[in-house]
Amino acid sequence: MRVKLLQQSHPVLPGLYPMDKKTPPEAAKPVTLKTLAEYLDLSPATVSIVLNNSPVAKSISPATRQRVEAAAAKFKYRANVHARMLRTRLSNTVGIMVPELSEGYFTTVMLGVEQYLLQEGYLSYTVSHLYRQDLIDEYPQLLMDRSIDGLLLVNTELRHQLPIPAVGISSHGKMSGVTNVELDHTRAASKALRHLYDLGHRKIAFMKGQPFVPDTELRWKAILAAARELDITVRPELCLYLEERSLSAELGYAPTRQLLARTRDFSAIFCFNDLAAIGAIRAIEDIGLHCPADISVIGFDDISAARFYNPRLTTVSQPLYKMGWTAAQLLIKRIQTPTEPYPDVVPFDPELVVRESTAGVHKPPTERPRKATK
Numbered sequence: 001m002r003v004k005l006l007q008q009s010h011p012v013l014p015g016l017y018p019m020d021k022k023t024p025p026e027a028a029k030p031v032t033l034k035t036l037a038e039y040l041d042l043s044p045a046t047v048s049i050v051l052n053n054s055p056v057a058k059s060i061s062p063a064t065r066q067r068v069e070a071a072a073a074k075f076k077y078r079a080n081v082h083a084r085m086l087r088t089r090l091s092n093t094v095g096i097m098v099p100e101l102s103e104g105y106f107t108t109v110m111l112g113v114e115q116y117l118l119q120e121g122y123l124s125y126t127v128s129h130l131y132r133q134d135l136i137d138e139y140p141q142l143l144m145d146r147s148i149d150g151l152l153l154v155n156t157e158l159r160h161q162l163p164i165p166a167v168g169i170s171s172h173g174k175m176s177g178v179t180n181v182e183l184d185h186t187r188a189a190s191k192a193l194r195h196l197y198d199l200g201h202r203k204i205a206f207m208k209g210q211p212f213v214p215d216t217e218l219r220w221k222a223i224l225a226a227a228r229e230l231d232i233t234v235r236p237e238l239c240l241y242l243e244e245r246s247l248s249a250e251l252g253y254a255p256t257r258q259l260l261a262r263t264r265d266f267s268a269i270f271c272f273n274d275l276a277a278i279g280a281i282r283a284i285e286d287i288g289l290h291c292p293a294d295i296s297v298i299g300f301d302d303i304s305a306a307r308f309y310n311p312r313l314t315t316v317s318q319p320l321y322k323m324g325w326t327a328a329q330l331l332i333k334r335i336q337t338p339t340e341p342y343p344d345v346v347p348f349d350p351e352l353v354v355r356e357s358t359a360g361v362h363k364p365p366t367e368r369p370r371k372a373t374k
Helices: 002-009 033-040 044-051 055-059 062-074 081-088 105-120 133-144 185-198 215-230 250-262 274-286 320-336
Strands: 093-098 123-128 150-154 166-169 178-183 204-208 239-241 268-270 296-301 314-317 345-348 351-353
Touching (some): 044 062, 093 105, 093 133, 105 150, 123 133, 178 320, 185 296, 185 351, 239 250, 250 274
Parallel strands (some): 093 123, 150 166, 268 296
């Protein structure tokens, strides 16, 4: 009699899954993995593999996977996270440390990270440390207190080794246990300077990034090496050393205005990043000069705004989305297969994107008959 009542209360939809002859779970009780498996006439292991998107799920037929997913949706099955954590010691949660989440570099990287984590069913805690060393030191422990399985470091260098898997994006630290996804800065500097050299530029101003940014020293050394190779003199009076923690084009605006107040005896600027390059172009225009007619400007990163600024920005492109996706993929792989070997570095090649902000040298930069703006 009880079976009959249950069948009347929870009828199997006609024509949905003819093979599902079992009695549906009771609505008053939470659906467990075991009851779902009994209803589908499958083993709990098979159902678990499908619902957890295990690496071996591909060995199960598409028809069976479809039945499991449809039944889970039909009966609103929710995994017992606490039981799974006790069984696997994993929370399917990762921590992400970033300097900040302003428009440009970080938003594109994080899009790749988040879309891969979403695909794999992982949640994340994201914290911004604003390059403060005290927060960089404290956040890993605070995140581990929340049972994260691994840590993703975006432009962040740690001073202490971690007891969990860790992957860095442009972190450049040589810490044991951390896989670093990074751009080949040697090739990046070489491509950018070769482009300016081929356009006839010899007197070039260079921006060095802030000392607290992990990319700064590596990129600067690459620029100096590329300049030596091309016999370009890096003149101290044409070097700009960024210090501000600005997250806008102001980063490059003020230093460029100061440089132009001292001298105009240069024909190009190689900027630390695209935001700084956009600020530099504005500074050039504000004193009555023009880019690239008077001064060429090249950026770094290829953020989305680089394609739409006027003039459109020539830049060294980093595959930011792909770097974020790959880093997240490596982290999840290290979490799921902790005994497998992993690389110390995963390099990415840069691409030079030539647009409108660079041109050949025609004449020394001179002031235009236009009133300067403040």
